[in-house]
Amino acid sequence: MNKKILLIDDSRTQLQSLKMTFVKAGYEVITASDGLEGIEMVNRCMPDLIISDIVMPNINGYHLCRLIKNDKNTKHIPVILLTILSNKIDRFWGIKAGADKYINKDISADDLIKEVNEILKDVTPTRYPSNRNTINNITFDEDIYKLKINEILDQALISSTIMNEFRHLSEYFQDDNALVKEIFELLNSILEFDFGGIFFNSTDGKEPKILNFHQNNCKVHDNIFIPVMEDFFQKLFPEENDYYFNYKISGVITDYNKEILSYDEFQSAFVIPIISGKSILGGICLYSKERNNYSELKTFNIILDELKLLMRLRWLYSETKLLTIIDPLTSLYNRRYFNEIIHREYMRSQRTQSNFSVAIIDIDNFKKVNDTYGHQIGDIVLIEISKTILGMLRTTDFAFRYGGEEIVVILTDSSVDGAIYPLERIRKRISEKVYEGNNGENFSATVSIGVASTDQGVMGPEDLVNYADTALYRAKSLGKNQVKIFDPKIDKKI
Structure with missing residues (x-):
């Protein structure tokens, strides 16, 4: 044929x-x-x-x-x-x-x-x-096809208008609250929904994962937020620790035309991950008391495509932001970010009645390493010790380059007694590493560690740092290469 x-x-x-x-x-x-x-x-x-x-x-x-x-x-x-x-x-x-x-x-x-x-x-x-x-x-009939052409052109105009509206939202990247507000105002002008949430992922794996909720002219009962959040993140990150998962409610609802008391009232529930390659850029969830099949709407795929582009740009913005909080030599967080995280963790511990510990790790005789083998070898030692620390911490812990040869570790959900074991393992592993000097001579490096915890009666983040620093001073004065817990009976006399 x-x-x-x-x-x-x-x-x-x-x-x-x-x-x-x-x-x-x-x-x-x-x-x-x-x-x-x-x-x-x-x-x-x-x-x-x-x-x-x-x-x-x-x-x-x-x-x-x-x-x-x-x-x-x-x-x-x-x-x-x-x-x-x-x-x-x-x-x-x-x-x-x-x-x-x-x-x-x-x-x-x-x-x-x-x-x-x-x-x-x-x-x-x-x-x-x-x-x-x-x-x-x-x-x-010619008139019928002219009508069809007009419908197609109208759809193209709607599509281009939606795309333009989404692309204007990139100006809000520095203010997540404003970005969430603008996105939901735009979605509300296109889609029928009562309740929704949006999540922007970050290139920083330790950044809290926050689902931003929006109540669309309705009052959602408090008992709905946590189950929705847990279901959302379970679908996006089925194997991840829920330590980082949280939610935030955007805006204050003062005027509403309906109230939702139970999750079972929702007739439509959509959870949609936004993925690019192997990266989860974020996600969106939409809930309605009426039955809505968004996938049947011609505009819905356009919305998802534009959300993907927006989240991709937001992801790149987070990459740029990450560069400002990372120490370029060690790949640890920098001191400026430490000040932000310790205050955040302290507020969280007060809110949840949990403990966390701060350890200051100092490389013993680091000046001698630099003087004997040169700063290039000294940098190698600092980099390798940083890698060891990062490799032995939990995903929920943080490590920062605090000073020249000082590294600070925040151990989340950890009392002072619970912090000793992982810190001793880190100290021992570091001491076992052998380095080659530029003169062919092998040498080892050791660290001294001082640790303090919120369960020791601290009054704020500054106390934690001061107590850990005082314990570090005692570890140094007693011969180095050891871990010491802040002891108010001993250390306040030093």
């Missing part, structure tokens, strides 16, 4: 010339003298390829292409726009209309055949549609 080509052109001369060319090349050819007749022939004959002029009365080639590509029954058919129009903008509109090829009419017959052969090389010839009898009874 020969492959069928539909030729559409309002010029009889051009139509006959093209028909002879393709018949000679072994193709079955059907013709149409304008866009409306072309649409009729597409539906009646199901060609394997459509070659259409652009400049035609009533329904032009761009509109024809859009109609074909927006119909699920014909969108698979390749379309070549063959035209005398040569401006870049004409080619742009042709491709945007869905054309597979945009070819100038001054192309030679041989080159045109080559282009067509290339497009059709993997196409199996189509048979006449099974619903041919039904199609034969359809009247192909």
Whole structure:
């Protein structure tokens, strides 16, 4: 069976010339003298390829292409726009209309055949549609197709407007509260929902994962937030520690037209991870008391695509932010970030009635290492010790470069007694590492560690640091290479 080509052109001369060319090349050819007749022939004959002029009365080639590509029954058919129009903008509109090829009419017959052969090389010839009898009874009315074209163009306008609105949101990256507010205001203007949440992931794995809730003209009962949050993060991070999971409610609800007392009241519940490659950029969840199938909306995929782009940009922004809190030599967090985290952890411990510990780790005789082997070897020692510490801490713990050779560790959910064992393991592992000096001589490095915890009656983050530093001083004065806990009976006398 020969492959069928539909030729559409309002010029009889051009139509006959093209028909002879393709018949000679072994193709079955059907013709149409304008866009409306072309649409009729597409539906009646199901060609394997459509070659259409652009400049035609009533329904032009761009509109024809859009109609074909927006119909699920014909969108698979390749379309070549063959035209005398040569401006870049004409080619742009042709491709945007869905054309597979945009070819100038001054192309030679041989080159045109080559282009067509290339497009059709993997196409199996189509048979006449099974619903041919039904199609034969359809009247192909010009006004109906003009209406369809307007609907397609309206949809394209809606799509471009949504895209533009989302792309303006990048200006809010520095203020998550404002970003969440703007996103939900935009979503509320497009989708029907009562309650939703959005989460932006960060390149910093230790950043708390916060689901930002939005109540859309309704009051959601407090007992709903935690189950929704747990379900959301379980779907995005099934194997991750829930230590980092939390939620935040955006805005204060003072005026609402409905109240939701139970999770069971939701008839629609959507949790959608936003993923790029292997990275989870974030996610969104939408809940409604009415049944809503968002996936059936033409605009929903556009919204998801724009959210993905927005979250990708937010992810890149978090990468840039991460560079400002990381020590470039050791890859530990820097001192500026330590000040932020210790205050955050202290407030969390007060709120949850839990404990955490702070340890200050100092490399023994580090000046001697630099003086004997040089600063390059000293940097290697500092880097290797930092790697050892990072490799032995839990994912919920933090390590910071505090000073030249001082490293501070925050051990979350850990009393002073619970901190001793991991710190002793770290100290021992560090002392076992052998380094090669620039003179061929091998040497080892040791550390002294002072530790204090919130269960020792501290009054604030500053006390923790001071107590740990005092315990470190005692470890140094007693011979180094040891861990000492702050002891108020001893250390306050030093």
